Amino acid sequence: MINVTKTFLPDKAEYLKYVDEIWDRVQLTNNGPILQELEQKLKEYLNVQHLYFCSNGTIVLQIALKALKIQGEVITTPFSYCATTNSILWENCTPVFVDIDPATFNINAELIEAAITPDTKAIMATHVYGNPCNVGLIDDIARKHNLKVIYDGAHAFGVIYKGRSLLSYGDVSTCSFHSTKVFHTIEGGALISNHPELHEEFHLLRAFGHRGDESYHFAGINGKNSEFHAAMGLCNLPxxxxxxxxxxxxxxxxxxxxxxxxxxxxxxxxxxxxxxxxxxxxxxxxxxxxxxxxxxxxxxxxxxxxxxxxxxxxxxxxxxxxxxxxxxxxxxxxxxxxxxxxxxxxxxxxxxxxxxxx
Missing domain, CATH: 3.90.1150.10 (Aspartate Aminotransferase, domain 1)
Structure with a gap:
């Protein structure tokens, strides 16, 4: 049988070396050293300032909405995987659909402004099949109307647009590292942003909203990922x-x-x-x-x-x-x-x- 996709697997011996390290340390999760190493190497590969490795590509969309304090209407695309819209619904926001460009299949940026209302708080657009949205026009519209921009970059890992990683655009970009993707960690996802003010927010939101010293800051969620998933990423990234x-x-x-x-x-x-x-x-x-x-x-x-x-x-x-x-x-x-x-x-x-x- 020939399926639409097949997971790329690295050398098993290389992966098992990381497994041996995990066994020796007996730290399987909770921001371990392998996960921290993967985050650093991903930041270097993508040339971005802040990146958080999380459990999947849906939770990162939800965390992005939460971190940006989005409540109200979110303009989005109807041509994407359901996770894009589901994340908006799960955060008790209202998706407002804008039709797509017939050539690129991305959200038609020229139609966005007409969909903005006083309740509009953000634009969540998908780089469909890894093809970039009209990021210039979307950014102009967002600045004009004081909106946040979240890009669902589930398909965009490794894409360079105008000399920069496509994942470096917007207030926040997210990515999926599911096993079907170009780069995968079995299951996983990432939050990417060049805004330093979101650094602490992301860190806390993916870890229940508290630190190890038992200081609680707000209601976070479990968006962490494990050392085993991070090890697969370290094997696959090269x-x-x-x-x-x-x-x-x-x-x-x-x-x-x-x-x-x-x-x-x-x-x-x-x-x-x-x-x-x-x-x-x-x-x-x-x-x-x-x-x-x-x-x-x-x-x-x-x-x-x-x-x-x-x-x-x-x-x-x-x-x-x-x-x-x-x-x-x-x-x-x-x-x-x-x-x-x-x-x-x-x-x-x-x-x-x-x-x-x-």
Whole structure:
């Protein structure tokens, strides 16, 4: 079976060296030395001032909202994984959906200002498939209306935009280190910010709001991660450039083999060094997509409808919103298998099945 993704695993012996260290110290969690080492190396790799390694990519979105004291409406995208919207709902805020750009699939920044009300407190935008949002315009709008900007950068690790890590933009950027990502720690996520005033807030919020000296400051949450997860990160981080290079080869092969007269794909910004996190293709209709999907599944090839459905259509959203571009693309998009070690002959076979069934 060929799945849409496959977890990259480092050398087992290298990982087990860290396991031996953890066994010897008998410190499995609570901000241990391996976790601190990973945080420092991630800060150096991304060239950011503050980074907090947390338990997953959803809790960091919630902590970001809490740290920035967001209460009220949050303008967001309907074309993302449900965690983006769920984090807003869990923090008792109201998601306000703005439709997406038909070329990039990111939130359409030109539509944001019209959605601002007196209750708007923040913008939470996703760098879809690692492709950067219009960060310049979003920043201008936020400054004009005194709004905070949170970027869901779950797909953005390793992406460089205009000479900087894409994760360095906004008031806070978050990242997911789930095992399906370009860089992973099995489960995990990170809070990234260049604002020193948030340093203490992040530290306390991910650790129940108190320090080891029993001083309690506010109601925090358990967003910590373990030494075992951090060890996986330390093993994987030196491999990231090779991982990205291998993914690019697969990306380029799909580009050369697929029939672009009957398919579309998102426009990737020319100002980036890309990480090739996903390979989405958009069909001319949902029925055309389902025909190809069925043909692939019949050959034990499992793509993914990513992202589907458009989040504004979920039954538990507090308000109805019309986002026709997102609703249209979400029913026609399919992410193809893409992972290190996927043989070229399998990419050729996948492409032939797609082209034959268009």
């Amino acid at each position: 491999q990231v450039q090779g991982i990205i290079a291998a993914r690019k080869e697969i990306f380029d092969l799909y580009n050369n083999l697929l029939n672009w007269e009957l398919l579309e794909k998102p426009l990737i910004s020319p100002d980036i060094e890309y990480n090739y996190a996903y390979y989405p293709v958009v069909f001319r209709s949902e029925s055309a997509m389902k025909k190809v999907q069925a043909a692939l599944v019949a050959e034990d090839i499992i793509p993914r409808r990513y992202f589907y459905p458009s989040l504004n259509t979920l039954s538990f959203m507090p308000r109805p919103y019309s986002c026709p571009v997102s609703e249209d693309i979400s029913v026609r998009v399919l992410s193809l298998p893409l992972y290190v070690g996927l043989p070229p002959e399998d990419i050729e076979r996948i492409s032939k099945i797609i082209n034959k069934n268009l």
